[in-house]
Amino acid sequence: MLLAFKTELKINNKQRTELLKHSGVARHAWNWGLDLTKxxxxxxxxxxxxxxxxxxAIDLHKWLVALVKPExxxxxxxxxxxxxxxxxxxxxxxxRCFKKVSGAPRFKKKGRSDSFELDGTIKIRSTHKIQLPKLGVLKTYESLPQVQPKSVTISRTANRWYISFRMEVEQANTPKIVDVVGVDLGVKSLATLSTGVVFEGAKSYRETEAKLSRLQWLNRHKQxxxxxxxKAQARIARLHQRIANIRKDTIHKLTTYLAKNHSTVVIEDLNVSGMMANRKLAKAVQDMGFYEFRRQMEYKTKLYGSKLVIVDRWMPSSKTCSNCNVKKEVLSLSERVFNCEHCGFSLDRDLNAAINLKNAASHAVSACGLVSADTTRMKQEDFSLLANVSKL
Known part of the structure; x- marks a missing residue:
């Protein structure tokens, strides 16, 4: 299967200028073509x-060569x-716009999402050097895989430049510890597993919100x-990048652990756009990164030889008792412990939902009897232990 490899470039000022030139040419061609097509x-x-x-695309390039390049x-x-x-x-x-998959393309602005693609003579010279047409040999901080990429994409985030390309990887069938696991995503905790393990989210935006607000406030009167x-814009961009990197790192470690150690992972088809419409939950939902979690699970389960099951979003996983399967009519968000009035069963709300998700895929008779009601809280520093376990 094809996977994307992305790493940061280690460049000097001259190389940075060349990258800015290439991204400027790509942006100018995009804006010219967009204006013409409109x-x-x-x-x-x-x-x-x-x-x-x-x-x-061929017609646009011919017109570009004939009309734009000479001027x-x-x-x-x-x-x-x-x-x-x-x-x-x-x-x-x-x-995509004509097929009504997405909206109409927009004009690009300098400094936002700068990127360009290259093909041709691309060679990986050593573990930390790659040769590109027109740009010469560029260094990287991380070691490069010894493959032969046909094309590369170079992009900028804040003041850092990254190179990415696709490569063919083989499926790694890792030994699985658990057959079926249900995963309930939430805003209080990132994920609650049916095995009783709870992953706390990084909540990187909440941790740095005061600092970000301060930087934006100081920048309000600058020309x-x-x-x-x-300079102030660059500091704000670097902080936004740090927030996104912390969130991605947390999700990557969680999804890798789930795909490596579980044969079947069951998640719910969450209505993220609907949750974002709630102004009281929007910030917390965005800080967790539910869409990124599902995107990573889709390709990592294929990579590690596991299976991903997505349950319909209308399944009442939180309102249903995992012991007797009786559904509650009303369950408010403030009720963090599920108490069944029919059989007297009591369990953490998120753990109960995770067990119901597991039962939806495995059709177990009594999954709650296999799981302790006391959940194990897993903080950010405990991910290192999971990384070691997943290698076994």
């Missing part, structure tokens, strides 16, 4: 009897692949575009 769509709408054929000689300072791939991505974005404004 004009064509507007013309076709105004003149239904004299429609112009919507251009393909902008700085295009020739960068690789031809940067604008070519930008126009390919633009056409793909329009295709936009000034040197001090750019």
């Amino acid at each position: 004009q064509i769509l507007d013309y076709n709408e105004a003149n239904p009897n004299e429609k112009i054929k919507f251009p393909s 902008n000689p700085w295009y020739f300072e960068s690789s031809k692949c940067a604008p070519q791939y930008a126009l390919r991505d633009l056409r793909s974005s329009w295709d 936009v575009g000034s040197a001090n404004w750019k």
Whole structure:
């Protein structure tokens, strides 16, 4: 299966300037192509009897070479692949828009999501060096896999540049400790397993919210575009990157542990957009990263030879008793302990939901008898122990 490898580049000021040039060329080509295609769509709408054929990516690149490059000689300072791939991505974005999969593409702004793609003569020289067309040999902080990538994507986040490419990896069938596990995601704790283990979320945004608010407050009166404004913007961007990295690191460790050590992982199809509409829960839901959790589980279960089962979102996993399967009519969010009025069973709310998710996939007769009601709280520092266990 194909997996993406991404690592940070170790570059000097000259190389950083070259990367900025390439991303600027790709951004200019995208914006030019977007403006042209919008004009064509507007013309076709105004003149239904004299429609112009919507251009393909090849047509856009031909027009770019004929019309744009002669007037902008700085295009020739960068690789031809940067604008070519930008126009390919633009056409793909329009295709998704026409199929109503996503909205219409937007114009790109300098400094936001700077990236470009390259192909051609790409060689990994050593464990920490990769040769790229027009850019020469670039160093990396991490060791590179010894593969032969056909194309690479270089992107910038805050003040750091990253390189990524796809590579073929073999499926690793690791020995499984548990056959079936139910995973209940929540805002109080990131994940509660049917085995009784509770993973606490990093809550990186909540931890750094005061510092982020302070930086934004100090930047409120700076003149936009000034040197001090750019410095403050860079500090804010670096803090946002740190928040995202902490969240991703937590989710990566959790999903790797689940995929490596469980044959079947059962999760719920959460309505994340609906949860984000609740202004009281939106910040906490976003801080947990439920979508990223599911995305990682989908490819990691394939990588480690396990199975992912997604239960319908309308299943009342929290309201159903895992002992007698009797459903409660009302269960408020403030009730953290599930008390069954029918059989007198009492259990932590999230653990009860996780067991119900497990029963939905395995059809066990009495799963609650296998699990202790006392959950094990697992904090951020305990992930190192899980990493060692998963290697066994």
